[in-house]
Amino acid sequence: MRRLFPKVLFFAAIFACCVPAQAVDVDAAKKLARQNSCGKCHDPGKEAPFKKIAEKYRGDAQAEAKLTKHLTSNPTVTYKDGTKEEHKALRTTPADDAAQMKNLLQWVLAH
Ligand code: HEC
Numbered sequence: 848m849r850r851l852f853p854k855v856l857f858f859a860a861i862f863a864c865c866v867p868a869q870a871v872d873v874d875a876a877k878k879l880a881r882q883n884s885c886g887k888c889h890d891p892g893k894e895a896p897f898k899k900i901a902e903k904y905r906g907d908a909q910a911e912a913k914l915t916k917h918l919t920s921n922p923t924v925t926y927k928d929g930t931k932e933e934h935k936a937l938r939t940t941p942a943d944d945a946a947q948m949k950n951l952l953q954w955v956l957a958h
Pocket residue numbers: 880883884885886887888889894895900903914917918924925926934935936937938951955
């Protein structure tokens with residue numbers, strides 16, 4: 848029993864650290880991004896690839912909340928060439944579906 852205990856702790860630590868509480872539905876996220884034409888600007892080689900955004904928010908506990916606001920409030924974004932434009936809002940079916948928004952953002956942040 849004494850030898851078993853550290854092992855249990857070891858696996859508990861791995862579980863707590865590395866197994867996501869809720870898996871991201873990648874296919875659903877990609878489909879929603881496609882339906883919204885997000886890839887027009889957010890693809891590798893494009894103006895604002897999701898990888899760059901994921902890096903910017905790495906370790907930020909507020910990332911999901913901030914980006915939910917980003918995708919619902921049409922903020923002004925600045926392009927590399929300095930042009931400013933209103934950012935597109937995410938449209939879900941049915942409208943304003945919080946679970947779909949969350950899934951998409953978790954996918955974005957996992958890049
Ligand atoms: C017309 C081009 C364009 C489209 C379409 C577009 N975006 Fe963006 N998006 C941008 C630009 C430009 C930025 C700012 C990039 C930067 O800050 O480096 C941005 C920023 C973001 C950010 C990061 C915001 C932040 O606070 O850093 C997220 C997340 C995002 N977009 C998600 C999406 C999603 C999801 C869609 C589809 C609904 C989408 N975008 C559609 C151009 C676009």
